Amino acid sequence: MSTIEETTNNSGTKVDYKEFEKEALPHMDALYNFALKMTGDADDAQDLVQETFLKAFRFFDKFERGTNCKAWLFRILKNSFINDYRKSSKEPDKVDYDDIQNFYENIKATDIKTQHAEADVFSKLLDDDISSAISDLPEDFRTVIILSDIEGFNYEEIADFIDCPVGTVRSRLHRARKMLYAKLHNYAKQKGFL
Amino acid sequence: MDSINENITALVDNEINDSRKINELNKAISENEDLLLEYNIQSSVKNLLKERFAGQKAPLHLRESVIQSTIKSYDNPVAEPKPIFDIWSIFKSPQFAFATLIIIAAVFYFTGNSNVDPVKLFNQQSGNFNMAVQAERNFESIMKGELTVQLASNNPEELKAFFKENGVDYVCSIPTFDDWNLVGAVVSEDKGKKFAHHVYAGDDGQILYLYQVQKKYLTSTKILDLSNDMMDYLSDGNIVKVDKVDHNTFLWMSGENVFSLVSNESISKIENKFLAGFL
Numbered sequence: 001m002s003t004i005e006e007t008t009n010n011s012g013t014k015v016d017y018k019e020f021e022k023e024a025l026p027h028m029d030a031l032y033n034f035a036l037k038m039t040g041d042a043d044d045a046q047d048l049v050q051e052t053f054l055k056a057f058r059f060f061d062k063f064e065r066g067t068n069c070k071a072w073l074f075r076i077l078k079n080s081f082i083n084d085y086r087k088s089s090k091e092p093d094k095v096d097y098d099d100i101q102n103f104y105e106n107i108k109a110t111d112i113k114t115q116h117a118e119a120d121v122f123s124k125l126l127d128d129d130i131s132s133a134i135s136d137l138p139e140d141f142r143t144v145i146i147l148s149d150i151e152g153f154n155y156e157e158i159a160d161f162i163d164c165p166v167g168t169v170r171s172r173l174h175r176a177r178k179m180l181y182a183k184l185h186n187y188a189k190q191k192g193f194l
Numbered sequence: 195m196d197s198i199n200e201n202i203t204a205l206v207d208n209e210i211n212d213s214r215k216i217n218e219l220n221k222a223i224s225e226n227e228d229l230l231l232e233y234n235i236q237s238s239v240k241n242l243l244k245e246r247f248a249g250q251k252a253p254l255h256l257r258e259s260v261i262q263s264t265i266k267s268y269d270n271p272v273a274e275p276k277p278i279f280d281i282w283s284i285f286k287s288p289q290f291a292f293a294t295l296i297i298i299a300a301v302f303y304f305t306g307n308s309n310v311d312p313v314k315l316f317n318q319q320s321g322n323f324n325m326a327v328q329a330e331r332n333f334e335s336i337m338k339g340e341l342t343v344q345l346a347s348n349n350p351e352e353l354k355a356f357f358k359e360n361g362v363d364y365v366c367s368i369p370t371f372d373d374w375n376l377v378g379a380v381v382s383e384d385k386g387k388k389f390a391h392h393v394y395a396g397d398d399g400q401i402l403y404l405y406q407v408q409k410k411y412l413t414s415t416k417i418l419d420l421s422n423d424m425m426d427y428l429s430d431g432n433i434v435k436v437d438k439v440d441h442n443t444f445l446w447m448s449g450e451n452v453f454s455l456v457s458n459e460s461i462s463k464i465e466n467k468f469l470a471g472f473l
Contacts, residue, residue: 020264028260032252042320046256050263057264122242123385126416127323130246148207149243150250155209174203177239184239 255317333456343378
């Protein structure tokens with residue numbers, strides 16, 4: 001593997017494999033993490049990442065050197081997800097944001113003084129509970145919260161990724177966190193942590 | 195109100211550059227309980243997700259698989275679809291159906307659990323809280339000099355006392371060996387629980403890093419992970435041995451603990467001396 005330095009990809013273009021390895025492969029963890037949270041299934045996430053790298057390699061000559069390779073790979077992954085995975089999976093039920101807002105109004109009075117305690121309560125939740133709450137978010141909201149809070153993208157990068165204005169990113173992120181908070185609050189209650 | 199709430203989101207995300215606006219928002223938050231709640235919700239969710247999921251590793255085998263598949267893709271520029279072996283087609287031929295069924299049943303019956311591939315099991319381990327993944331990462335950090343012992347001592351009793359004093363609430367095994375000296379210990383913390391690690395060193399630069407965790411933290415409480423298949427395999431008394439280019443990894447279960455050893459020592463020496471003296 002390490003002896004391969006230059007070869008021809010599927011489009012017949014000479015590709016420096018070492019360069020591909022150096023530029024693209026370090027982003028595998030981030031891509032896998034994103035794929036896992038989007039598909040909610042480890043096998044699907046692995047297939048999606050594998051497919052993303054295959055496509056990236058095929059079209060590596062199209063990648064503009066010096067630009068953000070991570071963002072480029074994420075765009076490829078998003079397209080694969082939309083084309084091949086989203087169709088076959090059931091879209092989570094739409095969340096009525098007004099319900100979230102009502103819930104939020106109800107907890108206001110009691111929760112303001114207990115925020116630190118609440119953070120401790122959430123820390124008792126298992127990763128699976130949190131992952132499940134994320135999976136239940138509508139896709140548009142799930143995408144922004146994963147990209148921002150797990151992958152560390154800034155608003156401009158997310159806007160570029162979802163092809164929306166920065167204001168939309170901020171608004172969705174704001175709502176996504178509130179929805180997730182409400183879900184986690186319910187989980188914690190069900191488990192007797194609250 | 196929505197506008198100011200969304201600005202609080204932007205504040206939490208460090209997306210506001212105007213210092214005057216930042217000061218105004220901070221002032222508003224400190225004076226208004228609704229805005230304080232808004233700030234707390236936004237920041238607590240952000241911090242929780244970052245803490246739990248950021249930097250999570252892909253499964254160990256995925257990288258290799260991606261490299262292999264990209265290499266194959268240019269070895270065979272026009273990829274031919276692989277013929278798929280359809281097991282059910284065997285039964286379409288009546289003369290073979292019954293005999294084949296008998297043979298397959300016999301194979302399943304006699305092979306039982308022996309088909310489990312421990313290396314494959316190992317490669318399926320993933321996630322920040324996976325014990326096998328953590329052990330590999332810790333060994334890598336030790337070798338790079340990024341992780342050093344918190345207690346330097348070659349006395350096993352001192353190590354045991356150190357574990358206990360620092361919140362490890364299970365009994366640890368710390369055998370000693372002629373070929374390797376105890377170097378010291380580290381206590382790590384995951385989800386509020388403390389876990390024990392210790393290190394041996396040989397005369398020629400060999401490092402043996404041992405991570406031990408009480409079973410309940412991998413099963414009932416699930417503070418740490420190992421896949422169910424892996425736990426079943428270890429529970430049956432099996433040892434997982436993975437031979438890598440620059441190190442070897444072993445996983446096994448003994449008494450109440452699960453152990454993961456990562457080392458650059460030779461496999462044969464680990465098997466013959468370390469494991470033999472340990473199990």
